[in-house]
Amino acid sequence: MTTWSCMNLQDSASPIMEQLIFFHDHTMMIITMILAMVLYFMASTIINELVDRYMLEGQTMELMWTIVPAVILLFITTPSLRLLYLMDEIHNPIMTIKTIGHQWYWSYEYSDFVNVEFDSYMTPYEGDNKSMFRLLETDNHVTLPMHSFIRIIVTAADVLHSWTIPSLGIKADATPGRLNQSSFMINRPGLLYGQCSEICGANHSFMPIVIESVSTENFIEWIKKLSE
Amino acid sequence: MASRLLFSSLRQVQKLQKACIHGRSRIGNREVVGFGFNGQYSYQDRIDFPMPAIRFKESTPDIVALREKEKGDWRKLTLEEKKALYRASFCMTFTEMNAPTGEWKSIIGIACVLISIGIWVFILERLFVYKELPTSFSEESKKAQLKRMIDLRVNPIEGISSKFDYEKGEWK
Numbered sequence: 001m002t003t004w005s006c007m008n009l010q011d012s013a014s015p016i017m018e019q020l021i022f023f024h025d026h027t028m029m030i031i032t033m034i035l036a037m038v039l040y041f042m043a044s045t046i047i048n049e050l051v052d053r054y055m056l057e058g059q060t061m062e063l064m065w066t067i068v069p070a071v072i073l074l075f076i077t078t079p080s081l082r083l084l085y086l087m088d089e090i091h092n093p094i095m096t097i098k099t100i101g102h103q104w105y106w107s108y109e110y111s112d113f114v115n116v117e118f119d120s121y122m123t124p125y126e127g128d129n130k131s132m133f134r135l136l137e138t139d140n141h142v143t144l145p146m147h148s149f150i151r152i153i154v155t156a157a158d159v160l161h162s163w164t165i166p167s168l169g170i171k172a173d174a175t176p177g178r179l180n181q182s183s184f185m186i187n188r189p190g191l192l193y194g195q196c197s198e199i200c201g202a203n204h205s206f207m208p209i210v211i212e213s214v215s216t217e218n219f220i221e222w223i224k225k226l227s228e
Numbered sequence: 229m230a231s232r233l234l235f236s237s238l239r240q241v242q243k244l245q246k247a248c249i250h251g252r253s254r255i256g257n258r259e260v261v262g263f264g265f266n267g268q269y270s271y272q273d274r275i276d277f278p279m280p281a282i283r284f285k286e287s288t289p290d291i292v293a294l295r296e297k298e299k300g301d302w303r304k305l306t307l308e309e310k311k312a313l314y315r316a317s318f319c320m321t322f323t324e325m326n327a328p329t330g331e332w333k334s335i336i337g338i339a340c341v342l343i344s345i346g347i348w349v350f351i352l353e354r355l356f357v358y359k360e361l362p363t364s365f366s367e368e369s370k371k372a373q374l375k376r377m378i379d380l381r382v383n384p385i386e387g388i389s390s391k392f393d394y395e396k397g398e399w400k
Contacts, residue, residue, distance in 0.1 A: 003377060003388045004370075011383040051276035053265070127363045130372035134364040190380055 001136065001167075001193040010167040013192055013213070014184050016087055017169035023079050030076060087169075093151035093183050097142070101154070101161030101174035101196070104203035108142055114227035122206045135205065136193045141212035145219040146186050154180045162197035165211055171197060186213040246281070257286035261317075273320045283317045291316045 002010060012018040098109040102119075110116040118140050125134040144150055154163045156174035164171035165184075172180045186192070194209040214222070246260050251269040264270060264281025271280045285291070294313055297305065305313075314321070363369060374388075381389045393400045 001377075001382055003383060006387075011385040011387050053276060125362070125364060130364075130369045131376040132364075133373060133376075134362060188381075188384070190382070 001133065001191070012169070013165075013167040013186050013188055013190070014169060015187065016083075016184065017167060019083050019086065020169045023083050026079060027076055030072060034072070091149040091183060091185070093149040094145075095148070096151040096153060097144070098153045098155070099142075099163055099174070101156040101158075101163065101200070101207075103158050103201050104196075104207045106138075106161075106163070106196075106207060106209055108140075110223060114223060116223060116226045118226070120209070122208055133193070136195070136208050136210070138208055138210045141191070141210045143212045143214055143219055143222045144186060145216040146189055146213050148216065149183060149185045151181060151183045154182065159200045160198045161200050161207070163194070163209060164197045165192050165194040165209060167192050168211075173198060186211070189213050189215065255282050258282045258284075259287055271319065273318070273325050275322065275325055278322075280318075284319045285316045 009017075009021055009024060012021055095110070095112045098111070100107045100109070105119050105121045107117065107119045120138045120140045120142065122135065123132070123137045123139055125132060152163070152170075152172070154172040154174045155178060156176045158176060160176070161174040162171060163174055168184045168186065170182050170184055172182045174180070190213055192211040192213060194211075196204055196207045196209075198204075200207075246263055249268045255269050258271075260269065260282050262279055262281055264279070265272065265274060265277040267281070269282055271282050271284055273280075291312070294309055294316075297309070298313060302310075364373070378389055378392050384390055391400055392398075
């Protein structure tokens with residue numbers, strides 16, 4: 001989850017998000033270098049007192065400032081396309097969960113082995129429980145096993161919503177009448193938070209998502225208990 | 229008629245290489261001394277092209293007499309005469325052209341005024357417009373939430389939990 005004054009991406013909980021963070025850092029370095037270069041050019045043009053009244057063109061310069069940015073863009077597109085296709089690889093997920101967005105809560109269905117369905121509403125903030133994360137906690141968590149590929153199918157019952165967990169690098173729009181598929185694998189145990197990311201009415205800011213990542217044994221215990 | 233004007237002005241350019249685009253009647257009695265920086269009958273003090281097309285002041289009998297004297301030995305000209313000759317042909321000297329204007333002071337001043345207006349707007353908004361922060365922003369709440377974040381190992385790679393030494397139970 002995001003901590004205070006956090007200007008950067010959350011730490012990754014999945015291998016794809018790790019790669020996304022690396023790509024982000026790589027591209028950020030390139031654009032910082034470009035920024036430094038452009039600032040230097042601007043500063044030296046301002047201070048410059050030389051004038052060429054008959055300057056019309058500079059063919060070599062124009063060639064260089066077309067080719068060099070194209071090469072820089074190649075350095076950006078190569079990892080980008082690699083990551084794009086990596087994100088779409090099929091991994092034989094061991095289970096599929098369905099999530100349906102409603103106004104204003106999420107409902108989840110685990111229908112692979114047992115038929116489990118539940119709703120997940122935001123817990124309203126009370127002043128007494130001081131360690132509660134305001135606007136992020138839900139009554140039911142989406143419990144999932146670690147180190148297993150999971151497929152998630154996202155849809156909505158009424159209006160557009162968007163299901164996202166930043167630390168997994170997932171965002172999938174929940175469109176009524178459409179099934180959007182995404183897949184992920186969680187690297188570490190813990191609680192992963194997300195919030196609805198498509199405006200959906202009055203309580204759009206109050207329908208969070210909590211994934212509880214547990215060991216496979218704990219997951220089996222949990223789902224057995226729920227199905228009873 | 230337009231083509232006749234065009235051809236006559238083109239002929240002038242070829243013959244004399246002096247300023248020749250329209251405006252001749254606006255300069256009064258001023259002598260045309262060259263092409264200028266764009267071929268127009270204008271005077272401009274420019275450090276990158278210090279040869280304007282026309283003299284600065286109109287020709288008066290005094291100046292015409294001085295110009296005759298200028299054709300002779302320059303050592304016979306007094307300093308005052310040299311200065312008068314310069315000021316007749318030019319408005320400013322190079323030193324005057326390059327002199328700092330102090331404009332930066334007004335720019336910085338006005339920028340500071342506008343920034344302070346922005347800061348005042350922000351202060352007045354904080355005082356009169358915004359509601360109270362929720363109780364989860366109190367120090368006690370934040371401490372409890374921070375402890376829970378550390379217990380949950382939130383952001384353990386480079387974030388907050390990576391700065392906590394779990395074996396010793398204290399910050400690194």
